[in-house]
Amino acid sequence: MESKKVNIWLAIGIVFFPILFSWVTLKKGYSKKTKIFSLIWLALTIISIFSSTKNITASISSLTSILISGLFFFAVYKIILSILNLVNDSKKKKASTTLNDTQSVIDSFSPHKQQELTSQDLNLTNQSIEQQLTPRRKRALYNLALKILEDDVVSLDESKKLKSWLYKYSESKTDSSTRELYTAVEKILEDKVLDDYESLELFSLLSDYCDNFEHQESIKEKTTKKVSSVSYDAPLPLLKNLNIGNEYHIQYQDSSGEISSRNIIIRNINDNYIKAFCLLRKSHRTFKADRIVYICDTETGECLS
Secondary structure, eight states, X not given: OOOBOOOHHHXXXXXXXXHHHGGGGGSTTBOHHHHHHHHHHHHHXXXXXXXXXXXXXXXXXXXXXXXXXXXXXXXXXXXXXXXXXXXXXXXXXXXXXXXXXXXXXXXXXXXXXXXXXXXXXXXXXHHHTSOXXXXXXXXXXXXXXXXXXXXSOOOHHHHHHHHHHHHHSGGGXXXXXXXXXXHHHHHHGGGSOOOHHHHHHHHHHHHHHHXXXXXXXXXXXXXXXXXXXXXXXXXXXXXXXOOTTOEEEEEEEOTTSEEEEEEEEEEEEETTEEEEEETTXXXXXXXXXXXXXXXXXXXXXXXXX
């Protein structure tokens, strides 16, 4: 069994008022070494008091003064301990209340309903109580994303700044608009290296975030609709038919399932990614080929999807 440690207040009491505080160490839990030291110090203190004067009455008077002073400081010591205990109890009570509130939400479902809840229902329930980024912080991330997208490349330093921002606001991990970005940044920078493909992936995710933010801020600018899923199994043949520098009209599904229509001018094609200038947003964007629902050459009117 681990011995109790002598706290700072008790140690001060033993050093300056051993006649009163040394006896505390005799309680169960303190080590033999602590008890022997405090009692030896007590004996030396008493001997020094009696040896310093030949008058027994004066020695007793000195002991009485030390005892009274010790009682005062002992009372102060007890008061401080009581205050600390009250603070700790308050913190424990607050934590317990939070847990009880969470449990009450779970218990609010009847046993019959609890059995009927599917894993999807439970996920929706959890998402409803997840923390969300405030509008102000979403705008701050939007401004940071625009700054990163300015030079058309996501560098290692920029990705680290992005990671630092996301980690600073922990709700980024659960917010629906940044959850995928948070996970991608965490995974990509796990080895502290950023290759070209990972840079493109971050560029695409940041582009998606900017699009979503702009859609929420100015919903009248474009028309959107929700779809359950869109699959495009052959992006490579599509990429072969595209010409750099040409303008195309596309319908693009972002990571959250939103479909938007826009005209783009292709600047570069790399693997499954298309770098282009978006005429709707008037800024550079990166699109994943397998998320393009519809694409048409604006000059010839030829549908390529």
